[in-house]
């Protein structure tokens with residue numbers, strides 16, 4: 001499998017989660033109330049899977065290696081756009097977490113912000129994914145030899161292997177320091 005293969009497979013799972021979030025948004029538009037635990041689950045998916053695991057491989061491996069290549073102005077521009085969009089996703093998720101905390105504590109007016117952040121995530125991610133799948137990944141493949149592409153696949157595997165340990169080490173560390 002080419003290096004873009006695992007990234008595109010991850011895109012498909014991200015799309016499925018966005019579908020779940022969209023269906024939830026459709027149903028809460030009537031009730032004007034949302035389960036804060038559902039939001040926690042969506043945040044966990046976005047932070048750990050979409051951002052840390054998926055964007056992590058893009059930024060720390062694919063984009064890192066592309067920086068060593070003589071990128072065309074167009075490809076460099078798109079790579080910078082993609083990085084900006086990752087940052088935008090993180091910022092939106094941070095705002096979502098804060099709004100969800102206010103909502104959980106009883107501030108019902110925070111519902112509007114929670115729903116707006118979820119709508120923003122559902123709105124922008126599909127375009128980001130399409131830009132990578134259809135434009136940037138095919139273009140970036142041309143900068144790598146077979147061997148370099150295979151090396152990235154191997155590094156992706158190692159990156160993923162560490163993720164589950166990182167997630168739960170972080171969780172235990174957070175629980176240990178809670179209440180200190």
Ligand SMILES: [Fe+2]
Pocket residue numbers: 055058082086128132
């Ligand atoms: Fe991306």
Ligand SMILES: [Fe+2]
Pocket residue numbers: 007011054055058129132
């Ligand atoms: Fe991606």
